[in-house]
Amino acid sequence: MTKFSDLKLGPKVLKAVDEAGYESPTPIQAGAIPPALEGRDVLGIAQTGTGKTASFTLPMISMLARGRARARMPRSLVLCPTRELAAQVAENFDTYAKHVKLTKALLIGGVSFKEQDMLIDRGVDVLIATPGRLLDHFERGKLLLTGVQIMVVDEADRMLDMGFIPDIERIFGLTPFTRQTLFFSATMAPEIERITNTFLSAPARIEVARAATTNDKITQGVVMFKPSRKDRASSEKRNLLRKLIDSEGEKCTNAIIFCNRKSDVDIVAKSLNKNGYDASPIHGDLDQSKRMETLDAFRSGKLRFLCASDVAARGLDVPNVSHVFNFDVPGHAEDYVHRIGRTGRAGRTGTAYMICGPSDEKNFDAIEALVQQPVPRLENPLKKDPAPAVETKSDDAPTEKPKRTRTRRKPRDEKPVDAKPEAVDAAPAVQEDTVVPTTEATALSQDDAKPNRSRGGRGRGKGDNNNAHGNHANGNNTTGNAKARDNRVVGMGDHLPGFIAMSFDERREAG
Known part of the structure; x- marks a missing residue:
């Protein structure tokens, strides 16, 4: 030797x-x-x-x-x-x-x-x-x-x-x-x-070894993960990570957990700490002093779990790393070789597990093609503990919004606009070319006979004004058209005020 x-x-x-x-x-x-x-x-x-x-x-x-x-x-x-x-x-x-x-x-x-x-x-x-x-x-x-x-x-x-x-x-x-x-x-x-x-x-x-080969002393495995619902994928994936850690028991003395995104590094570290696991993040957005402090704590054994981006995937030598967990499948197949190489160093044995979701299968196939060997499939530990049929409400559970219901308004039967106006029984018949002044008594009787007004009846459309002018010119009372336009917007009611029916000369004399 x-x-x-x-x-x-x-x-x-x-x-x-x-x-x-x-x-x-x-x-x-x-x-x-x-x-x-x-x-x-x-x-x-x-x-x-x-x-x-x-x-x-x-x-x-x-x-x-x-x-x-x-x-x-x-x-x-x-x-x-x-x-x-x-x-x-x-x-x-x-x-x-x-x-x-x-x-x-x-x-x-x-x-x-x-x-x-x-x-x-x-x-x-x-x-x-x-x-x-x-x-x-x-x-x-x-x-x-x-x-x-x-x-x-x-x-x-x-x-x-x-x-x-x-x-x-x-x-x-x-x-x-x-x-x-x-x-x-x-x-x-x-x-x-x-x-x-x-x-x-x-x-x-x-x-000394074929390019992109993995260490034979590293036990590898992958869990094919499929979330129950799309909006619960992240929380269920973090739950799966904790189950994998617990399944290793005392064999997992410390571990590096790799994520593809810096934001996920922070989220996973926070989730582990919340559930009683000693973890800290390390990625490129942290200050250099904080990064070195975290690495020193992990090397010395004060920190058990190091949640990292690929900044820690290359060359970092921590001799006694027992496990590597790939929370995400790396986007580049070569990164898988470097990530799991953080364990099993200097002749030691190690364990490397990975979580593969439905969207990661393409990258996972590239990894198996690169290392030229299949990665053993592991049983999903979440299936051993099935969730209850009826879930209780918790802070993490999403709240469902009440469904909106729409009530369709029943359309009213309308007569065509060009329909001939029907005479109202309460309105007196008026001969052509004559102007009948309307008294207060007549207006009251016409108010009793008019149809119900539609909502917002104080405004009058342009078409209504033109129609009203045409009726006045012909000497017709507006109540004659009331039934023909049930839902039309009316302004001053269906009666015709007397001063409007008077001619200009009569109004001047009355004034």
Whole structure:
């Protein structure tokens, strides 16, 4: 069996490795360290959790032990996709370089530019950065990359998923072409293959496992979930997650719960806490100090459940994670490999369960096609405890709104507008071309004989006015048309006031 002492590492590095408790390298370490020490470019492909970080940190420390950095010109550069992974790489350097006098700087978001500028001005041997913050310092004139001797790209496939490939290509152009490049990834997408062909010179390719394979020591399973009602899907899914946790019992010492959306991360963490589970969220919208505090609590065992987005899916090394729960099926099949790789690390066993809803079946099929093996189906634990037939009202249960009922109004029988007016018995017959003045007694008798007015009867439509004028001109009383327009809007009643029936001369004489 190969030991670290067989890899030609520096004595001070071997001493730090021995103090860390490691004796034998992993396959990716045994394959990548010798060509890296020879100064060759390295392309390392291995599934997550196999020790890729030590594959480049150990040879870098050995090669950088001699020499001195100049101000604003780092001697080596390590690019990481996330802040958490960059901070973890910095911790590895602290562990393995404690007997070597090397300086380092960590350039990530959420930290003051001023503090980072002070470190760069002193000169650093190892610069660990995320692409965005690195370019920010470069554009501000605080950093030069012309002195980089060794450049490392870690988790390259994650860089691709996060859209950092244009930034990576730009950074490659800012470094000297004589640099040594160490390129590590868990999967090899076509875009990653193109970059390696462009920027790596005759690399030593170390592939210790088939790309996008899962660890055999991880017990996998999926629950095919179908909600009883669409509006209850979220609550029932969270209930299913709690049932899965309870079914594992004491075997679930701690777990990472992955969600696709940041909002769901917060909701799931809040729901677990409400039901007595110790959980905290971590995602990109939180402050960097809060994210690091949560990670430290999870690593130290103070926190049992870590609800996370894919910010925690790549490269984070927490050796004793017993379970991984995929609350959502990842949108990219490669992310499934990285997510479940948070458990079963360094030769340990682990468990990874996933909840698949009806809308996730397409993504789930892509995962099985990628890993080239079926994921075992698990029995839905909710079916063991069927819900009662009649549900009691609770705060979480949705309240049903009372149904509206419409009563259809029965239409009245109306006669056509052009129907001939019928005479009213109470109205006296009037001869043509004569004007009969209406007295108060006559008006009262006509009021008794008129039909019921429709609602809003004080207004008169334009058509009614024209019709009334026509009747007046013919000397007809308006009550003759009352039955013909039952529902028509009438204004002053169906009687004809006397002053209207008088001629102009008569009114002038009466006045």
